[in-house]
Amino acid sequence: MIDHEVQFKRFLQKQGLKLTPSRARILEAAFTMHEHFDAEKLHDLIKADNVSLATVYRTLPLLLEAGLISRTVRIGGRDRFEHILGHPRHAHWLCENCQAVIETDLSALQSAITKEAKALKFDIQQISLNITGLCWKCKDSANDSQ
Amino acid sequence: MIDHEVQFKRFLQKQGLKLTPSRARILEAAFTMHEHFDAEKLHDLIKADNVSLATVYRTLPLLLEAGLISRTVRIGGRDRFEHILGHPRHAHWLCENCQAVIETDLSALQSAITKEAKALKFDIQQISLNITGLCWKCKDSANDSQ
DNA sequence: GAGTTTGTTGCAAATGATTCTCAAATGAAA
């Protein structure tokens, strides 16, 4: 069994839940995908295996709680996610114009955040640093059209 | 005319739009409110003046673009906002359990972010640092119930 | 000023992501 599957099973058992075929398939798909994904995109990948979209929506919160995926950016009214295990934390820069998503390292900020968390006695589950604006391409074309 | 009204008017004119009574009323309400608000909460405040919820929804993106408000945390499927002018940037810590929102200073991180933006040639509109987890109250009660 | 263009608004209807209902299926345990 793969690393993330072990972790998910352990999490589920702790809650009295089972690692069912559907849940295993959803987990696998989430880790197959190496880009951001939303519920529907993930479902597209596995609907051939008779896994319903409802179950995808039911499983996503479990994966979040288990710390296996994180919510990244909300685009077009849809929540997007990415898998975490083995990926360092990063910030998301979202271009309002072309909707490009750029990722940068977060480790520089992490220590400052952890320190603050200690002071607040806050138990961190997810850190999300999102910066919106215009990417260099769109900033330039904005200048051109003026 | 108040500071934020001048700024909004200037922004609108630049886009060939007008500072109408409805828009002015919405802006005013956004700056009257000294907590986070969602579209409906803002509308409650001004519906007596015959401003429709649709117009609130139409105006919110304008205020965002004008840099007068920012999107903060999404709770219960609703987007929340806060006014910006005169308020220093801050991070939002959201308790998953009691949904409390704690705010902390962001200025320590700001310089690191600005520096990164320069490197990326990214034109920043909004910075949003959201941290989810358990506040100290809920962390404690989780221990109790075990 | 009358007519024209362009942006605005309230209202009601539409949209669409997410959640819920429910009856059938599954599965661990006894």
Place this chain on the structure above:
DNA sequence: TTTCATTTGAGAATCATTTGCAACAAACTC
């Protein structure tokens, strides 16, 4: 095998947000 809680697919329901539209209004044009 019987039991009993959990899970699931399918479809219906929910509900924040968006949109179409007809009436308005201010700004121009002549």
